[in-house]
Amino acid sequence: MINREKMDTYLHKGMRIKLIESISKRGITNKNVLEAINRVPRHLYFFDSVFLEKAYEDKAFPIGEGQTISQPYTVAYQTSLLEKVKGEKILEVGTGSGYQASVLSEMGAKVFTIERQKKLYEKTKPMLADLGYSNIKCFYGDGFAGLPTFAPFDKIVVTAAAPFIPEQLLKQLRIGGWLVIPVGENVQSMKRITRASEDKWNEEIFDNFKFVPMLSGKAE
Ligand code: SAH
Numbered sequence: 001m002i003n004r005e006k007m008d009t010y011l012h013k014g015m016r017i018k019l020i021e022s023i024s025k026r027g028i029t030n031k032n033v034l035e036a037i038n039r040v041p042r043h044l045y046f047f048d049s050v051f052l053e054k055a056y057e058d059k060a061f062p063i064g065e066g067q068t069i070s071q072p073y074t075v076a077y078q079t080s081l082l083e084k085v086k087g088e089k090i091l092e093v094g095t096g097s098g099y100q101a102s103v104l105s106e107m108g109a110k111v112f113t114i115e116r117q118k119k120l121y122e123k124t125k126p127m128l129a130d131l132g133y134s135n136i137k138c139f140y141g142d143g144f145a146g147l148p149t150f151a152p153f154d155k156i157v158v159t160a161a162a163p164f165i166p167e168q169l170l171k172q173l174r175i176g177g178w179l180v181i182p183v184g185e186n187v188q189s190m191k192r193i194t195r196a197s198e199d200k201w202n203e204e205i206f207d208n209f210k211f212v213p214m215l216s217g218k219a220e
Helices: 010-025 031-039 049-054 072-082 099-106 118-130 167-171
Strands: 061-064 067-069 089-093 110-115 136-140 153-158 173-183 188-197 200-209
Touching: 010 031, 010 072, 031 072, 031 099, 061 118, 072 099, 072 153, 072 173, 072 188, 072 200, 089 099, 099 110, 099 118, 099 136, 110 118, 118 136, 167 173
Parallel strands: 089 110, 089 153, 110 136, 153 173
Antiparallel strands: 061 067, 173 188, 188 200
């Protein structure tokens, strides 16, 4: 495990505080979410050192394989929709850089995260272990299928643009559980689906976002 304390300077801490201020100005008020974002060293691993000054801008950024690390505001927004996650079993679809998973881990969730791109999976899995996030389990697979072996989940969060709501994910929620998912082609509306009973789901609709597409099947 790396020495996070040593590699997290006052400069980085200061940049994170500014980031938190800008996110809260945009309307994110959940203290647990803001505190978790304040603890994740986004400049370590998530970014090449050449791009360090970008690490704490409230923007998405390329991470290779045509994918991006999500914008902190978007991560904060989705995490806020999950509300309290401490001790809960959460499935994330779209591991990517591992940033969203790290925020959930900092909040005390048991995180299961699945990525369809093998190279990203292979890069992110050891990195999260190195950062000490022992409550995150990484999987290489197709998020449309979810993780039936580990279901039911208290909550599921999809971090790629879903063309429709995958039925497998609805079925892997416990009754009373939530699915937070951006749905749409060019622009996505953020939806929160609650499993009301064995065969009934209710939908709430929130703001619009732009995500990279959720694609089916695995990629080598
Ligand atoms: N949560 C990430 C965001 C990454 S962008 C972060 O915090 O950085 C979305 C990711 O979803 C990409 O890495 C993409 O490869 C992945 N993805 C797209 N479709 C998927 C699918 N069907 N199953 C699993 N992952 C998928």
